[in-house]
Amino acid sequence: MESDMGSKRGLRPSGRREVVLGVAGTAMAAGSGATAPGAAQAPAPPTALALPPSSRAAGRAVAELRDPILRISRGVWAKAELSLAEVLSHAIHLRELEAAAFRVTSRGTAGVPTAFVAEWRQGSGGPVIGYLPEYDALPGLGNAAEPRQAPGPTGTDSGHGCGHNMIGAGCTGAALALKRLMEAAGTAGTVRVYGCAAEETEGAKVYMARAGLFGDVDAVLAWHPAPVAAAGLVRMNATNNAKIAFRGRTAHAGNAPWEGRSALKAAELFAAGVQAMREHILPSARIHYIYENAGVAPNVIPDFAQLWITIRDLDRPKVEAMTAWLRQIAEGAALMTQTRAEVDVFFGMYDLLPNEPLARHLHRHMEAVPLEWSAEEQDFARACQRAMGVAERGMATSLLPFIENGAAGGSTDIGDISHQVPTGVFIWPTLPLGIGLHTWPVTACAGMGIGDRATLQTARILAAAGFDLMTDAALREAARADLRRRREGLPAFVSPIPTSRTGPLALPPFLTKTGGDEVVSGMQPDLG
Template identity: 40%
Template sequence: MAGASPAEMSALEALDDLADEIRGMGNEPVPHRAARADGITSGHGCGHNLFGAGSVGAAIAIKRAMADQDIAGEVRLFGTPAEETVVGKVYMANAGAFDGVDATLVWHPMTETRVTNASTQAMNNFTVEFRGQAAHSAADPWNGRSALDAVEMMNYGANLMREHVQPSTRIHYVIPNAGEAPNVVPEYAKVWYYVRDTLRTNVEEHYAWLLDIADAAAQATRTEHEVSLITGVHALLLNRPLQEAMQANLEAVGGPNFPDVFQAWGREMQTGLDIDPVGLDVEVQPLALGATPAQGGSTDVAEVSWITPTVQLEITSAPKGVPWHSWATSASHGTEWAAAAADVAARVLAMTGMDLLTDPGLLEAAREAHRESTQGRPWRSPIPADQKPPIP
């Protein structure tokens, strides 16, 4: 949006969490660091701008095949915003959007082409806001109560806590608001936390511990505090029958057919990042006999996987080895060539969808695997059922 006013730019940036862009990751579609010409600092460092094309293409293909072959059934296409902050599908699930769905097919851009064979981490995403009393930092600091002190005390407590949690636990934070000027005791400060673990029960335990730390920090600094649980997710459930069906279709379709110019582009980027200049990996990875170790990230797809049998596809969209959630992946996903990943995804998703519509045995096997994974436990949302989604 060239020539946009500061207010317009601010409004665009405020929508990043819904549009799934990542702040600070914007880049021109070139193989080196270069700010976007339109002035927007955000970018699709996770490739979410490719989601819609692949998913819509698959839905259209399935619907046409159903009509051509007179196949009964229903295909639903879900648009799910704010995946980057692990929000959208959580609130959709609370609203019953996925109730009655027999199976769900998902895809995601990546640096390799494969069927997802690793779980993810359960997670709570929350903020703590502290409110104190402003005062002159030099003239009368005794009249102040620093909200920033409270944030710092909470973070210190959390960092001491790290020594006493399992190696699978991850705790990270940023401070979106830490005061306005050094000569004013900050009356307001805010810290934003993610706490993760491979087990949902551990997340809940550590979340409660962090809330105790926040309360102690408020008491110690004579401030008030408010906790907002933005979202929470489980670990992703894998479904072996669906994985095997999708793997067969992925091998039939093959990896994305990127032109030589994109491969050269990728090698130039890798050279600049001091990474082995091998370009983009388009080989289809084999499906291991068993699940591989859990990945470090979290996803709101996990909530869908607890409600209905779910399988996810990953398609190469950026050069091998480049850091994810970075300017490099934003640049890659801004090229015209990255659309080839969405094309492969559409084909594989459509073929797997047709398998489910025409092979009752596959669907029943998927349902049985889902029952085994959940051990018959009904899905319970990590957030209150009546909580409204956080709209910027």
């Protein structure tokens, strides 16, 4: 989930057991019952509920669809395209969906050229269940499917160090399997697949939510790679992303510095203001930034400087309050240096609202899928751990107990959806214990048997849960009631993206040209 499964701490005390999500979504002890990274895992307690028969049926359907599901995962892994440039990767998903008689209802969805919506419908009426495949890669994490750092197979330095090739294949594969289950049972309803481009940067889900594309959906389901298998009531933070620019006046720094007004000095004063602000923000808040532009030469007074800053906290009101404070700091820095400040809040996300009925239902289906790995896969995992200098404990082999109260400092673009429609998310092992996301071992595991096995397992879990939602009105109503309860007293949903912004800030030029975007819509790319 967003690159931001990053540094995480507990957010608030509770009388219930609280679990803090660590650097890769691992459950860490903050009370009884949680499991620390690298620690031996106790088996999950047996459930008193019989496992739904849909699990076995979904397992059979996924086994029959093994080839197209793994074509998606392996194809996207090999292409390893960065956010907002996933031209081939999104086409790989569409190829398999269209081959299975899904109708593509939207391309370049909500202003994101590599996003899409596809659906399959049977009968009249019925529920609408959505899946959220992702497929963008990360820079600098290209790696061969080997338990050591080695160049990726295509020569690119980008790689799926967050496992989005598996997320995408698991979600799209679940949609294909759910279609088969519905055909066999004669179930009326709609299976909808939202192609979620650019999760690592300016996630398409936020633009889709702003466009109201989830208004008729009964529930959405998704998953994310991790070193462990878990589901529960996990919160993630709301966030804003802003560019803070200062414009001054250039001059020769040696001959006549008094003629200039340094934008860099304004940026430095802004950063100092942020440091002073940190003493007075809530423990749950996060502020982090980089300098994107700080001048071109030391003997030229910089007339332009820019920072990129991210602000996080528990919910939108808290984030908006911090953002307003940062605007004041920028204005103050500009006044102190006789420069001009520009604040562009170009992207933001809501906090993730968990949904207890969906989380518990997913957990039941996770219990039905054994966490078993071949000897070769466990050896591969231990070799990755050895190379990374962590305990050689291999892959997780048991499901964690249901997380009653989880907290994460990071953010996800699923948050916006979770405020509009019941949303179920879980994590599943695709990387060795003790390894963090956004590292080369994640890319390596994603391109071999570990990744294949996890992709098929998650497709089974998601397809089975999707079929239950299609056929169980009580489950759907319980999920809706839980969302209403969690939203009670909150302000109405308003997208954090400015209405003036029609698409992501960082769209590549080749996807934004005029005269018809044949790169996305007309050409037939070689998908391999």
